[in-house]
Amino acid sequence: MLKKLVMLAMIIVPAGPVLADQTWLRCGALVDVDEGRTLGAHTIVVEDGKIESVRTGSPEAPNDAEVLDLSVLTCLPGLMDMHTHITSQSSPDSYLRRFTANEADVALRGAHYAKLTLEAGFTTIRDLGDAYNASIALRDAIDEGMVPGPRIVTAAKSLATTGGHADPTNGHRRDLMGDPGPREGVVNGAADARKAVRQRYKDGADLIKITATGGVLSVARSGQNPQFTEAEVAEIVRIAADYEMHVAAHAHGTEGMQRAIRGGVHSIEHGTYMDDETIDLMIEHQTWYVPTVSAGRFVANMAVVDGYFPPVVAAKAAEIGPLIQETFGRAHAAGVRIAFGTDCGVCPHGDNALEFQYMVEAGMSPADALRSATLRAAELLGRTDDLGRLRPGYLADVIAVPSDPLADVAALMDVRFVMREGGVYKTP
Structure with a gap:
């Protein structure tokens, strides 16, 4: 049903064009992300959705090739955002919308946000938490060429404990609260953990996302308390590995973060209260860190806007949001493995590239910031x-x-051309 609903997005957003047999992109400059330097004019030859060759200068193209003139632009690989929520976006009515939005509303909004994200230059994303498995339907519709959007790797519905950050009934009145279980993403104990992971596999998810600590936007009191035992985390990781899935862990508080790392998760998301001991543990276990500074900055700004968040959320946003950028700077300086992620869906879709500016402000070089997203x-x-x-x-x-993003990462906020797997979705 959801897949059909996402396909309806064709009514409002046309899918990408038919691919030419061979396309030649004449770039005025080209960024070598491995070396961290910008080269002169190059021509990228594209065939069957892949790069056939990268040639110096502007060699003559065959008569039957499509030639795109990007000679006043700098070309670079499509960007990748490793933490998004592509089927939703924060707003003052977000908490009411849980009771008013139907599956069709979620699916069609997701198609709109996917288009914005692709046009912002992000050709691949991870989605770390949705409703109704809408991101799975959207992923499939994009893969089939039905709607435009980035390549999606999705966790579908996040896993939580009862009352935890991703418990879908938090804040509901008693007769609506019920007792959700593994199917709805609520886990208590090893048996629940096994069933929840297997349900995500059955639903079609690509990875597992757990909420290892409290969070900012849920209406629970704590934004940082540990919410899984280490044994529960380890069981989730163990069963996920059977299905060739990684586990990403939302975590703000130190204890929950450390339990998740020792339990074997692949990545820590946010990591707000990461201390030196936790940094050492991250390095020891080679755990990835996805900082999401953009979301921290956004919720901190919105915390002072009257009525944007419920009071319990505003208090957490004001406390936690401003800390993530400094944490990121310390983690980077210590050598933690960092991949780019924004948490867009909390912050606005399409503004993903603001994260580059925040990373550079915190001490990362433009070249390393760009490498984090490639x-x-x-x-x-x-x-x-x-x-x-x-x-x-x-x-x-x-x-x-x-212009050259290695000289000024703000250039990444002004993407003029987008190609994904050989299909052109935005032209100068």
Whole structure:
């Protein structure tokens, strides 16, 4: 049903164009993300959705090739955001919308946000929590060429404990609260953990997302208390591995973060109260860190806007939100493995590239910030053989901006050209 609803998005957002047999992109400059330097004019030859070759200068193209003039632009690999919620977006009526939005509303909003994200230059995303499995339907519709959007790797519905950050009935009155279980993503004990992971596999999810601590936007009191036992985390990780799925852990508080790391999760999301001991543990276990500074900055700003958040949420947003950028800076300086992520859906979709500016403000070089959204994100996904570089054999995910992003990362907020797997979705 949801898949059909997402396909209805064709009515309001046309899908990508038919691919030419061969497309030649004449770039004024090209960013080598491995070396962290910007090269001169290059031509990228695209065939069957992949990069056939990358050639110096502007060699003559065959008569039957499509030639796109990007000679005043700088080309670079499509960007990747490793923490989004593509089927929703924060607003003052978000909490009411839980009771008024139907599956169709969620699906069609997701199609709109996917288009915004792709046009912002993000050709691959991880989605870490949805409703109604809408991100699964959206992923499939995009893959089938029904609607435009980024490549989606999705966790579908997040896993929580009873009353935890992703318990879908938090804040409901008693007769609506019920007692949700593994099917709804609520886990208490090892048996529930096994069933919840297997349900996500059955639903079609690509990975598992747990809420290892309290969070900001839920109406529960604590934004940082631990919410899974280490044994529960380890069981989720163990069963997920049977289905070749990684586990991402939302975590703000130190204790819950450490339980998640020791339990074997693949990545920590947010990591607000990460201390030196936790940083050492991250490095020891080679756990990825996805900072989401954008969301922290956004909720901190909105916390002082009267009526934007319920009071219990505003208090947590004001406390937790401003801390993430500083935490990111310390983690980067210590050598923690970092992949780019924004938590867009909390902050507005399409503004994903603001994260680059926040990362640079906190001490990361523009080259490393760009690598976090290309090479490092590909490593996190296990896709280093086809994503994150402009090289022969890689998928033809190419974007172009008006100036050198290694000189000023703000250039990434002005994406003029977008190609995903050889299909052109935005032109100058």
